[in-house]
Amino acid sequence: MYVYTWYQWLLFFFIYCFIGWVIESTYVSVKSFHFVNRGFLRLPLLPLYGSGAILMLFLSLPVKGNLLLVFLFGMVGASVLEYLTGYIMERLFKMKYWDYSKNPLNLNGYVCLGTSIAWGFLTILLTEVVHRPLEWLVFRLSAASCIFLVTGIGILFVYDTIQSTKAALDLGKVLESLTKIRAELEEVQVQMSLLKAETAQKVSELKSETMQMAASVKEETMVKLTSLKTETTNAIKESTLAERLQALTETREKITSRLTFYPKGLLRRNPSASSRMFGEALRELKENAKKFKK
Structure with a gap:
């Protein structure tokens, strides 16, 4: 399982970036009582979720079928990724783009026990429920279609990342x-x-x-x-x-x-x-x- 070509992995990455954006934007919009285009990028993509999903899939491979280990591996792996991403972004851009300082049992505001546990359950949900239909859908696409989608989205993604990074650096200054x-x-x-x-x-x-x-x-x-x-x-x-x-x-x-x-x-x-x-x-x-x- 999870034996994909490079362009299929990239397509999964962008799909989960979009799903993460939908989840985050919906949560923040409901909480704020108005629509919020959540995230670091202007595109409806959250790279942290895409990276987290790909990491979860890789980590769950050796323990496939053992839900407890899938939960633990996903919780730890995603939490480490979230901590490192938050730490690096704050050092580069002088800001915390998410902050769990007010949450109980947090570590420097980058991660907290509640979100780490949520990552573990999301790993189970991802590997056992969400990924299977998405895998079936991606397999139905031809190689040319996948490469076309990945190339088009990738160009927009890179451009948006460059512009958003410049904006974040300017904001820090x-x-x-x-x-x-x-x-x-x-x-x-x-x-x-x-x-x-x-x-x-x-x-x-x-x-x-x-x-x-x-x-x-x-x-x-x-x-x-x-x-x-x-x-x-x-x-x-x-x-x-x-x-x-x-x-x-x-x-x-x-x-x-x-x-x-x-x-x-x-x-x-x-x-x-x-x-x-x-x-x-x-x-x-x-x-x-x-x-x-x-």
């Missing part, structure tokens, strides 16, 4: 830039607050000293000059900080407003995506993507 700008904005705001407090304190002290000092014209003039100098220096600093604050705010708005269509689509397709390093920036971009959709 935007997250880094926004996070740096947010940190600078907070720093400037703190400096302005400290400067205002310092100015108010110095003015108050100078007024108090002026009232206590003898009514000497020379001394009074020196106090006024000192006060004026202090206020002028702080005013210049405050003006500079205000200009810097305005420039940073405008830069942040330009980044969020000019975010291209593909990264925004990537955000909408992955509403549960998270980022440990750039969480605040990601939330801001998600809100911006919602506005763009409207």
Whole structure:
């Protein structure tokens, strides 16, 4: 069993990518109360499911007929694949495209016990129920038909993968830039607050000293000059900080407003995506993507 040509294996891969997309999109759409084209790609394909299905078929070969071992092999194999895929994607793109951190018994948010068990049952369902009619259907196709389908879908798949990878890399750069700008904005705001407090304190002290000092014209003039100098220096600093604050705010708005269509689509397709390093920036971009959709 499972002795196929290279193009039949590829066709199975694309079929299971599509089935995975249907499952994920249906689940997320029902949960969100609106249609969500789920996944990393724009095509209705989820490579993780396609890769997982092919892996499940390979792993189940040595233990075919033993449902317990099929369950265990599928659960472990698919969980390892899911963990490695999630880990690599987060390192490359600065985001988790799925996150099980809130689920019990999870491992770094990439996998959790619940989904691992689900993978095991899906392996049994796949090998015992789903794959047999699909195998019969693929065997009914001629070699030319299979190669034509695989070539056509493969070209679209590769193109979409390249474009989606570029979009994800761009999105990661935007997250880094926004996070740096947010940190600078907070720093400037703190400096302005400290400067205002310092100015108010110095003015108050100078007024108090002026009232206590003898009514000497020379001394009074020196106090006024000192006060004026202090206020002028702080005013210049405050003006500079205000200009810097305005420039940073405008830069942040330009980044969020000019975010291209593909990264925004990537955000909408992955509403549960998270980022440990750039969480605040990601939330801001998600809100911006919602506005763009409207």
